Amino acid sequence: MYVSRNNTEAAVRFYALRPATTVRNGLAPARNAVDTIFTLVPGGRRIRIFPAIATEATRPAGYANESIPPGAFFLPTNPARDTSSYLFILRTGTPARRRVDTLTFAYDRKLLVITPNCGYDQQLDNVRIVRHTFDSIAFFNTTLFISDSVNLRIFIR
Amino acid sequence: MHTQLGRWAVFMLLLVWAVQVQAQVPRPTREDSIAVKKMLDSLSAFKLLLAVPRPYALRVGTDVSYFLNGVFAAPFGAESLSDNLQRFYSSVQRAEVSAELVFNDNLYALAADVGYASVTRSSANPRQTAFQYRNTGSYFRLGFDYNFFQKTFDDQAVNLGFRYGRTTFSHDLIAERISPAWGYVFDPSKNFPDDYEQTVPNERLSAGWIEIVTGLRVRIWRGIVGGYTFRVKTMLNVKGENRLLANELPGFGAVRGALKISFNYHLYYQIPLKKKRGLGKISQ
Numbered sequence: 057m058y059v060s061r062n063n064t065e066a067a068v069r070f071y072a073l074r075p076a077t078t079v080r081n082g083l084a085p086a087r088n089a090v091d092t093i094f095t096l097v098p099g100g101r102r103i104r105i106f107p108a109i110a111t112e113a114t115r116p117a118g119y120a121n122e123s124i125p126p127g128a129f130f131l132p133t134n135p136a137r138d139t140s141s142y143l144f145i146l147r148t149g150t151p152a153r154r155r156v157d158t159l160t161f162a163y164d165r166k167l168l169v170i171t172p173n174c175g176y177d178q179q180l181d182n183v184r185i186v187r188h189t190f191d192s193i194a195f196f197n198t199t200l201f202i203s204d205s206v207n208l209r210i211f212i213r
Numbered sequence: 214m215h216t217q218l219g220r221w222a223v224f225m226l227l228l229v230w231a232v233q234v235q236a237q238v239p240r241p242t243r244e245d246s247i248a249v250k251k252m253l254d255s256l257s258a259f260k261l262l263l264a265v266p267r268p269y270a271l272r273v274g275t276d277v278s279y280f281l282n283g284v285f286a287a288p289f290g291a292e293s294l295s296d297n298l299q300r301f302y303s304s305v306q307r308a309e310v311s312a313e314l315v316f317n318d319n320l321y322a323l324a325a326d327v328g329y330a331s332v333t334r335s336s337a338n339p340r341q342t343a344f345q346y347r348n349t350g351s352y353f354r355l356g357f358d359y360n361f362f363q364k365t366f367d368d369q370a371v372n373l374g375f376r377y378g379r380t381t382f383s384h385d386l387i388a389e390r391i392s393p394a395w396g397y398v399f400d401p402s403k404n405f406p407d408d409y410e411q412t413v414p415n416e417r418l419s420a421g422w423i424e425i426v427t428g429l430r431v432r433i434w435r436g437i438v439g440g441y442t443f444r445v446k447t448m449l450n451v452k453g454e455n456r457l458l459a460n461e462l463p464g465f466g467a468v469r470g471a472l473k474i475s476f477n478y479h480l481y482y483q484i485p486l487k488k489k490r491g492l493g494k495i496s497q
Contacts, residue, residue, distance in 0.1 A: 064392075132394035136408050167386055167413055169346040169460040172337035176344050176388055 062179040063200040065130040066161070066207040073191050073211040128206055133180060138162055146212075159193070159210075160186040163200075183207070267487065269315040270368075272430075272438055274481030276309040276328070281478060306331045309464075311479055313358070318487075319370055320363045326354040326376075330463035342389050350382020350418075352464030356426070368432040368483070376424040376444070380463045383416040418453035420462050422446050430481075438481040446473045 134140045139162045146155040166179040180200045185193055192211035200207055283301040292300070309328035316322065334346040356376035362369065390397040390411055397409055423446065430440035448468060451459050459468055466475055 132392055134395050135390040135392045135397060136395070136411070165456050166458055167388070167456055168458040169334060169344065169386060172334050175336055175342050176346070176386065 060177045061201050061203065062177055063202045063204070063207075064135070064178055064180060065132045066183070066200060067128050067204060068131055068208045068210060069128040069206045071209055071211045073213050131208075133163065135165075135178070138165060139186060155212075157189045157212075159188045159190070161195070161208075162186045264317060266316045267318075269317060269319055269485075269487050271484045271486060272311075272313040272315065272322075272481035273484070274311050274438070274479050276307075276311060276326070276477050276479050278476065278478045279305070279307045279309075304333045304335075311481070313481065318363060319366070319368065320360055322358045322360070322370075322372070322374075324354070324356045324358055324374065324376070326352075326464075328352050328464055330461075332461045332463075334460065342391055344386060344388035346384065346386050346460055348382060348384040348459075348461040348463070350380050350463035352378060352380035352382075352462075354378040354424070354464065356424070358426070358428070368430075368438065370430040370440075372426070372428045372430065374426050376426055378422045378424065378446075378464050379419065380421075380465065381417070381419045382459075382463050383414075383418065384457060384459065384461070385412060385414040386457050387412050413455075413457045415453070415455050415457045418451060418459065420451040420459065420465070421449040422462070422465050423449060432483070436483045438483045440479055440481075442477045442479065444475045444477070446475065447471060448473075 131140070131142060139160055141158065141160040144157040144159065146157070161183060163180040163183045166181055167176055168179065169176045181198065183195055183198050183200060185195060188210075190210050191213050194209050194211075196207060196209075197204060283298055283305075286297065286301055289297075307328065307330045309326055311324070311326045313322045313324045329351045331349040332347070334344075336343045336345075354376045356374055358370070358372035358374035360370040360372055362371045388411055390409055424444045426442050426444050428440055428442035430438055433439045446465060448462070448465065451462075461467055466473060
């Protein structure tokens, strides 16, 4: 039986980048992690909230055993393109704290047929950041695996 | 002066000891000569191997294991016998011409295979994403066989050898895209994206592999020679892959794991290239 190790979603986690924080090789203290809550935009037309963005609590049953840290969420990649773009709107309740960020990352899609019964598998390789407006951002591995707890760490002030 | 005398004394002692030892070495007996002769006879095969190549026979044939595979696989499918047969032969087409040029009284052979293979794999599990993978190409193998039973049999052989294989092929994949987040959901009642089905073509690929082979060649009737070849193969490289990774290699088979084992059965027609000199060995 074939069990795929590959993932087509990037596990993302936000970190608060405080002045005293030292980020080395994309690693930040775990206490700086920011819990993320996604809310639907009522009546939003131009802005689409992806229904597949899931946090630990809303993951499908098949992913229940993964050790995903609290506060992490998943960015599904576009299966028809070699790049995926995302828009992040930070809302803290006050208009002054409203912040809009963009993120685009690219990847190489590799397709591999396993067997007629197992179907085909897709691997995202050579993942790299193309454009972003965050303070700092770091991909750890250039290949997305389901065993990765967090693929992408985003640092915000 | 004393040092020189000491050296001479040691030299003379060694000389006397050497002469005594020489005198104690027994002279070779008749039994020893026979044993040495037997040992040299057993090495005659290697002498033949090093001798100037003398063509012994040419075998030309084909690999019939493709036909046998379908027959053997047919009873174990989920459908009826005829359906399983039809499905096997419609999804796999393979033809191979093989030749062996045998040298030095059936001691070793140069082997060459040329073939064509076309394989289509479709999703067999309705719970999986539907796909169709097609792979078409030609291949060749070149190698060498050494016959370990050359002294016992005339036309039979128990071989051990190696092969180098190379293929040029093209393959493509037609598959559905599944991603609810990006709108790729199969729902005929709604408008799903036009590019819901993706085609990934990939042409002009090449790959190489090596094999260690062992096999048997038996004269079945007159000039007809049959035999199996058991192969342990490992892939060397694949060139020209884009997004689609090779699932099959013509002549090699499915690409899974570092080592692959396969079995072929060949039928040859043997054309003798050397006149026989009586019945010196066991012959059928």
